[in-house]
Amino acid sequence: MDTKTSQQLSQPLSNSNLAQNIKVEDDRTGMSVETLKRAFSDNLFYVQGKDESNATLHDYYQALAFTVRDRLLHRFIKTGRTYYEENVKVVSYLSAEFLMGRHLENNLISLGIYEKMRQVVNESGLEIEDLIEQEPDPGLGNGGLGRLAACFLDSLANLEMPAIGYGIRYEFGIFHQALRDGWQAEIPDNWLMFKNPWEIARPEDAVEIKLGGHTEAYRDEKGHNRVSWICDRKVKAVPYDTPVPGYRTNTVNSLRLWKAEASEEFNFEAFNAGNYDRAVGEKMSSETISKVLYPNDNTPQGKELRLAQQYFFVSASLQDLIHIHLHIHPDLTNFHDRAAIQLNDTHPAVAVAELMRLFVDEHDIDWDQAWDITQKTLAYTNHTLLPEALERWSVSLFSRMLPRHIEIIYEINHRFLEDIRTWFPDDEELASELSIIEEGADKKVRMANLACVGSHAINGVAALHTELLQKYTLQGFAKLWPEKFFNKTNGVTPRRWVLLSNPRLAKLVTEKTQSDSWLKNLDEMRVLEKFVDDADFCQEWRDIKRKNKITLAAQIKKLKNIDVNVDSIFDVLVKRIHEYKRQHLMVLHIITLYNRIKANPNIDIVPRTFIFGGKAAPGYFMAKLIIKFANAVGEVVNKDPDVRGRLKVVFLPNFNVSLGQKIYPAADLSEQISTAGKEASGTGNMKFAMNGALTIGTLDGANIEIREEAGAENFFLFGLTAEEVYAMKAEGYDPMSYYDSNEELEAVINRIAKGYFSYGDTKLFKPIVDSLLYDDPYMLLADYQAYIDCQDRVSETYKDKDKWTKMSILNSARMGKFSSDRTIKEYCEQIWGIEPVKIDIEQYSQ
Known part of the structure; x- marks a missing residue:
């Protein structure tokens, strides 16, 4: 860094050198290079308290982030003011996860100042890429659910739709995944260690959250029967706002995340009595609620914390929305006309009971009117076909933590079941199926049923998923209210997943389309x-x-110290680790190819680099064993001299948004191999295809629609259909028959069972072998041969570079349907009833 630049970066604004070299503009948040340079200097010196002599790369990143954030704030404030002044209907997206990815680069391109900031940073003797790498990924999500929510917020701003996202400000997000001897190790992800420059704390907007206690009935002064919730614990929810800009628009919406704090942080009485632990105990207990994303719920304490988290952010968000509404309107009778609330899966489903509590208990609205407003306000997105993934909470836990809500849920259920028995008097089985309360020794609250009953719209996230919801998972509700059901096939934002992730491809597309308008269409x-x-x-x-x-x-070399052949097929499976996603089926293919090489070391085989990534839930034993399995097979294959580098297996640790931005553009083959009828949609499949990867997959989730759009001839299809899966299971599926009749499969299983990949330990992978041979709930063995044959077709096609290239181009070119912009337009028009709002601001100097 030259002396002149270092002086500019490190001296106060009054310094004569700085004043001489930087043009002072009236607009302190101008967009000219000179103004940006001045702001970068200001933020390093005045905000970071550093100069060139002691500033770290992270200090420079923070200074750059504040410089960019400042340029969002005018738009941010004007956006909120416009919504307020024009009294527009706003959609609130309630989600337990928001996997946003890094903000800096996205905000630079949204503002259109990436190259200007590159010049500013370069003139400081730095590289902008190095500063971007300093930003931690906010660990506010686990996988597709959270990333979808992030894409939706991006599209809402891009389409100039009035919106706000609501969630939890997890201090420790999804764990940082390390690999130790091939096993997943969970390390706390302290992403807030050096503060988050993008968020703005709003302690003045904090709300109080009640927990525990009991209820008392009474008559009010009008003679009405009322209920009072006497809680035994209160927690303060403090909001933090993060600006979410649209691409080259003035709209900057908000992501509002709630942090849990104690109502009284310090107990002086306990302290003075010498009870120091008790003095800070309430603070520690309260802050636990927003401490960690998805605490392990294998224990009663974990279950209690998860329910507390869900209620915490739902109650805070609904109180906030009601507070905002009453600033403009005299009462809540038109609340549904000004607010649309989307429940992203069942995590926020307690909103049905909480909104009723707020209306009935806190704002004295009669039950029937409150119920009408609640149903018209709420809408529910279902993200799963797995019955075990539909949340159920024990009535005893609900009663201890949310005593008023269990009363409200029982009342909702009583009225609902009365209606069913009126409409279908001879179908008691239907009433039992649809009841919000699951009867039994340990009664449960069915959160999906609560969401269905309390919402005016229910949607799946891919055509097949919605069809199967209506046919199986939510069959009774579809029979009752067919008009409530919608399909909203998921999408992803091309701004992050093409422009940011694959700038080379984005530049080529812009050249050929002669503008960058494709990023919005x-x-x-x-x-x-x-x-x-x-x-x-x-x-x-x-x-x-x-x-x-x-x-x-x-x-890969940096993270794993493995050299890979860039001319090999980059065969990639990156997603949350789960048995139904069948990462272990891909491992069976690796072993199949390995066996072929061992049988004939000179076999002509197309080189492949197998790349895995994804995290297993800490309490999910089989998923963690699959990670170990993939790594153990890779350790053997990568070192075997017979393989001669033709096969390489890589498990990249800590898969997140930033790593995904490197993986998707580099993939040749996208593995979407879930058991048909199990994956709701998938969004990784869309990111791969947009970036020119070809898909090998089953007819599951959005794979079906991707294949329809790309063309069947440009998709590698294999495996049973969902109907065939259901039929085979009904008839009695025998996985052992596939093992007995397929020599290649038998050789693969036997090599695993004999401990070849576990140093002779026959017990290590026995749970996987036993699951495949004696149960195989996700039907790997039934699909094995079709998968292997299809992979052989992949290898043959890859040899024909012209054919492969044509297929790749057509996959990218035909993915327009899978922009989240399209998805959001459908939500706005068919479910939320909201319209674009123009944000007018004066043009900044350029």
């Missing part, structure tokens, strides 16, 4: 179809993919 990428026979274009396409693979190969 992804269907414009279809222009690329006319270049599939253009040899120069195809070569440029291949060059981009190869450069992306070189970038990922460098990351």
Whole structure:
């Protein structure tokens, strides 16, 4: 860094050198290079309290982040003011997860100042990429659910829709995953260690959350029967707002995350009595609620904490919305006309009971009117077909923690069941199926049923998923209210998943479409179809993919010290680890190829690099064993001299948004191999396809629609259909028959069972072997041969570079349907009833 630049970065604004070299503008948040340079200097010196002599890269990152955030705030404040002044209907997206990814780079491109800031940073002797890498991924989500919520917030702002996201400000987000001897190790993810420059604390907007206690009935002064909740514990919910900008729009919406704090942080009486632990005990107990994303719920304490988390952010968010509404309106009778609330899965489903409590108990609205407003306000997105994933809470736990809510739920259920018995007097089985309360020795509250009863709309997230919801998972509700059901196939934002992740491809698309408007209308990428026979274009396409693979190969070398062949097929499966997603089926394919090489070391085989990534829930034993399994097989395959580097197996630790941005553009083959009828949608499949990866997959989730859009000839399909899976299970599925009749499969299973990949330990992977041979709930063995045959077709196709390139181009060009912009437009028009709102601000100097 030269002396002149270091002085500019480290001296106060009154310094004569700085004043001489930086043009002072009236607008302190201007967009000119000179103003940006001045702001960068200011924020390093005045906010970070550092100069060039002692500033770290992270200090420079913070200074840059504050410089960018300052330029969002005018839009941010004006957006909120416009919504208030124009009294518009706003959608609130309630989600336990928001997997936002890094903010800096996204905000730079949204504001259109990336290259200007690069110049500013370069003139300071730094590289902007190095500063971007300083930002931790906010660990506010686990996987697809949280990333979908982030994409939706991006699209809402991009489409200029009035919206706010509500969630929890987890101090320790999803754990940092390390690999120790091939096993997953969970390390706390202290992403807030150095503070978060993007958030703005709003302690003045804090609300109080009640927990525990009991209820008391009484008559009010009007003679009405009322109920008072006498809690035994109160927690303060403090909001933190993060600006969420649209791409090249003035709209900057808000993500409001709640932090739990004690109502009284310090007990002086206990302290003075010498009870120091008790003096801070309430603070510690309260803050636990927003401490960790998804605490392990294998214990009663874990279950209690999870329910507390869900109620905490739901109650805080609903109180906030009611407070905002009453600032404008005299009462809540038109609340549903000004607010649409989307429940992202069952985590926020307690909103049905809480909204009723607030209306009836706190605002004295009669039950029937409150119920009408509640139903018209709330809508529910279902994200699963797995019955075990539909949340159920024990009535005893609910009664201890939320005594008023269990009363309200019983009342809702009583009225609901009376209606069912009126409508279907001879169908007591239907009433039992749809009851919010599951009867039995340990009664449960069925949260999905509560969400269905309390919402005016229920949607699945892919065509097949919605069909199966209506046919199986939520069959009774579909029979009762067919008009409530909608399909809203998921989507992802092309701003992050193409422009940010794959700038080389984005530049090529912009050149061929002659503008960047495709980033707001992804269907414009279809222009690329006319270049599939253009040899120069195809070569440029291949060059981009190869450069992306070189970038990922460098990351693999850095993280795993494994050298990979960038001309091999990059065969990738990155997602949450779960048996139904069948990561172990991909491992069976690796062993199959390995066995073929061991049988004939000179076999002609297309080189492959198998790349895994994903986290297992801390309490999910089989998922963690699958991680160990993949790593153990990789350890053997990677070191075997017979393989001669033709196969490489890599498990990249701590898969997150930032790592995904490197992986998706580099992938040749996208593995979407879940058991048909189990995956709700998937969104990784869309990110891969947008970036030119070809899909090998089952007819599951959004794979079906991806195949329809890309063309069946550009998709590697295998496996049973959902109908065939259900039929085979009904008839009695025998996995052992597949093992007995398939020599190659038998050899694979036997190699595992004999301890070949576990140093002779036959017990280590016995749970996997036993599951496959004697149960196989996700039907790996039934799909094994079809999968292997399909993989052989993949290898043959890859040899034909022209054919592969054409298929790759067509996959990217035809993914317009899977922009989250399309998804959000459908929600706005068909479920939420909200419209775009223009945010007018004066133009900044450029």
